[in-house]
Amino acid sequence: MPTIIMGKLASKLDGSIRGKAMAFLQKLGTDDTANGLHVEPIQQSADPRVRTGRVDDSWRAVMFRLDGDGETHYVIHGIWPHDDAIAVAQRVRLKVNPINGLPQIEEAIATPAPPAAVPTPAAPAVATLLPSLGHRRDDLVATLGIPEAIADEAMQAADEDAVLALAERHVGWVGSILVDLAAGDPAEAIAERMQLAKAAPDRDADADVLESLKRPAAGLQYAFIEDQEELRRVIERGDFGAWRIFLHPEQRRYVERRYNGPFRLSGGAGTGKTVVLIHRARGLARQHPDRRIVLTTFTTNLADAIGDGLTQLDPRISQTKTLGQPGVYVAGVDALAAAVLRDAGAGLAAAMQDVLGVERAAPLARTANTRWRETIESTGTTLPTQLANETFLANEYAHVVLPHKIHDEAGYLRARRPGRGVALDRAKRAAVWALIAAYRAQSRIDGSLDFTEAAAVAAAHLAQQGERPADHVLVDEGQDLSPSHWQLLRALVAEGADDLFIAEDSHQRIYGTRVVPGRYGISIVGRSQRLTLNYRTTAQNLRYGMSLLEGGEYVDLEEEPEATGYRSARRGPAPTVQAVDSLTDELQAVAGHVRAVVDRGAEPDTVAVLVPDRFHRDRVVTALTEHGVDARAVDRDRPPPGRVPVLTMHRAKGTEFSTVILVVGKPSTNELSRLEMLDSTERADAELRARSLRYVAATRARDELVVVTRR
Numbered sequence: 001m002p003t004i005i006m007g008k009l010a011s012k013l014d015g016s017i018r019g020k021a022m023a024f025l026q027k028l029g030t031d032d033t034a035n036g037l038h039v040e041p042i043q044q045s046a047d048p049r050v051r052t053g054r055v056d057d058s059w060r061a062v063m064f065r066l067d068g069d070g071e072t073h074y075v076i077h078g079i080w081p082h083d084d085a086i087a088v089a090q091r092v093r094l095k096v097n098p099i100n101g102l103p104q105i106e107e108a109i110a111t112p113a114p115p116a117a118v119p120t121p122a123a124p125a126v127a128t129l130l131p132s133l134g135h136r137r138d139d140l141v142a143t144l145g146i147p148e149a150i151a152d153e154a155m156q157a158a159d160e161d162a163v164l165a166l167a168e169r170h171v172g173w174v175g176s177i178l179v180d181l182a183a184g185d186p187a188e189a190i191a192e193r194m195q196l197a198k199a200a201p202d203r204d205a206d207a208d209v210l211e212s213l214k215r216p217a218a219g220l221q222y223a224f225i226e227d228q229e230e231l232r233r234v235i236e237r238g239d240f241g242a243w244r245i246f247l248h249p250e251q252r253r254y255v256e257r258r259y260n261g262p263f264r265l266s267g268g269a270g271t272g273k274t275v276v277l278i279h280r281a282r283g284l285a286r287q288h289p290d291r292r293i294v295l296t297t298f299t300t301n302l303a304d305a306i307g308d309g310l311t312q313l314d315p316r317i318s319q320t321k322t323l324g325q326p327g328v329y330v331a332g333v334d335a336l337a338a339a340v341l342r343d344a345g346a347g348l349a350a351a352m353q354d355v356l357g358v359e360r361a362a363p364l365a366r367t368a369n370t371r372w373r374e375t376i377e378s379t380g381t382t383l384p385t386q387l388a389n390e391t392f393l394a395n396e397y398a399h400v401v402l403p404h405k406i407h408d409e410a411g412y413l414r415a416r417r418p419g420r421g422v423a424l425d426r427a428k429r430a431a432v433w434a435l436i437a438a439y440r441a442q443s444r445i446d447g448s449l450d451f452t453e454a455a456a457v458a459a460a461h462l463a464q465q466g467e468r469p470a471d472h473v474l475v476d477e478g479q480d481l482s483p484s485h486w487q488l489l490r491a492l493v494a495e496g497a498d499d500l501f502i503a504e505d506s507h508q509r510i511y512g513t514r515v516v517p518g519r520y521g522i523s524i525v526g527r528s529q530r531l532t533l534n535y536r537t538t539a540q541n542l543r544y545g546m547s548l549l550e551g552g553e554y555v556d557l558e559e560e561p562e563a564t565g566y567r568s569a570r571r572g573p574a575p576t577v578q579a580v581d582s583l584t585d586e587l588q589a590v591a592g593h594v595r596a597v598v599d600r601g602a603e604p605d606t607v608a609v610l611v612p613d614r615f616h617r618d619r620v621v622t623a624l625t626e627h628g629v630d631a632r633a634v635d636r637d638r639p640p641p642g643r644v645p646v647l648t649m650h651r652a653k654g655t656e657f658s659t660v661i662l663v664v665g666k667p668s669t670n671e672l673s674r675l676e677m678l679d680s681t682e683r684a685d686a687e688l689r690a691r692s693l694r695y696v697a698a699t700r701a702r703d704e705l706v707v708v709t710r711r
């Protein structure tokens, strides 16, 4: 049976022809001599391997036939109306680029070749981007293998926008390299990242071309289709499904490589960290169907999205609902802790003792999140407000008391408090402990555990039992996890090959305080890499998003300054920023922007409004409804099809929309007084998180971003 190798260009099909293309390719993949396919060579074609095939009366596929590995292969170049297809088929040629070993389509140019002694183009008079970044034409041509004509155009492109426009015209490795050059990466670094390697000159036999198609960077543009199901997925989702098929060579490396211990993959918003995790989980599950793979993230909503992504990628992968069973178990990290506690049933006494210092039965409920406030109010503490507030206490509890299993005042007086910032003398420590003891006593009375306690008890239980319910743990949104979460993840899986794979982005920490997993038995040293190409956001929106982070000091999970230097391969309009004076004006502005986008013909569910809090969310939904827009507040459920979703910025994490209307709002007086009472270190951290939240929100926009601010 012939193998189909799908080109990215061919997967971008008009809806009207998709069904027929699918039928054609299915038939071709079964028997290329089947009736009606008309797989034929073309007279006077530049490449003797070129074939056309009949998709229907008026459409033809253009393909290259390669014989090698004991089979026939068809590289699908594209599908066009009959006459266009014939013209394309006559002029295209598939070859191996000798400089970088990658497959390359050349087009024979209809115009006559220039005379032999054409002078090389004079150096451009005006400043152009690539030379100003130190790139030389020779780097592009001789180091990276960019075809000369494209290299000339690139060297003359005035600015980033012009280079990106050129990159957009060249799908695959050429476009990807141009984006990296525009970002200022040295040619050698690009060659390494793309895993380029010279090929023997003039080796263009079928076997050589097949070999080149298997190179990692060829995966940006070509995919070997394994079966009909995969074919359907490529064709049906077109560009939206590209992540499932056309991985960047770096992404592929992190998907496939095996690591001897915990590995950390960082990367800015939209660089495909979640995509790598999903592919990696699938790869492990396919290779080892008997293994127990846990795929976890910060919230249940994010876990739902990852589970959906895994189903879309490969519905054959078994997603188990039971922790400890073979297959992929996808859950938010707190749900994971709850599952461990549930499975332990009555057997939790020892773990409770270990963490809380008292033997308690299995938890009956979740501690109310007002408990810290109530404890402060009811104990009449003498502590200053910088310490007697729920932010400080919850952090102190989560970062010092729980992970170090402190049971009493004596233990707390001795405790080390690395990274906590706020200094505490002995008297203050004693007073803080009194509040913690009161908090614990009340939770004991009502039989409740809070989220961090639950994770700590679950971790202690697994550690005591020596049970390891997972063989591989893959973690998304690592920047948001608490110390107890890390202890739980460490306890889920034995130390060893591919035990933990952690995706994170310190710029997107919007929940807890910064944590160093190395302090909880997760040693990453020497096993960290970064993704830099943003697939989601246009260069214009990315620039705006990054500007929101300026001035903030971000530190990663290994205590190094967080890097920037992200780039995007896509272009679009500059974000619109509108400042308004009041809530009424704000609602009016939002409704106006949404109406304008929907009236332009956008599907309502591709336009989202992101707001600071639930109060805003409900006001915006009402305002939109009054303006005749079918809008819906999104909370725990998935965004509704056919309606404009309105989400808080926190809820928007992990989502993306073609257009985002971002309502920045103004901090409420409550919020301001809450910030005011914090110690300076915690206030600085809260401000950093607020910046990150706006960055997260702004980077949810794929194409168009409108920001409504308050004066």
Ligand SMILES: Nc1ncnc2c1ncn2[C@@H]1O[C@H](COP(=O)(O)OP(=O)(O)OP(=O)(O)O)[C@@H](O)[C@H]1O
Pocket: 240, 242, 243, 244, 246, 247, 248, 251, 267, 268, 269, 270, 271, 272, 273, 274, 275, 276, 505, 508, 534, 535, 536, 653, 654, 655, 656, 699
């Ligand atoms: N190789 C690829 N080809 C095409 N699209 C891709 C590729 N990799 C990722 N994408 C797309 O980029 C977008 C962002 O991917 P993903 O959600 O994995 O990024 P992320 O780094 O986890 O983002 P965030 O941190 O903002 O949540 C998605 O729409 C995804 O489909």
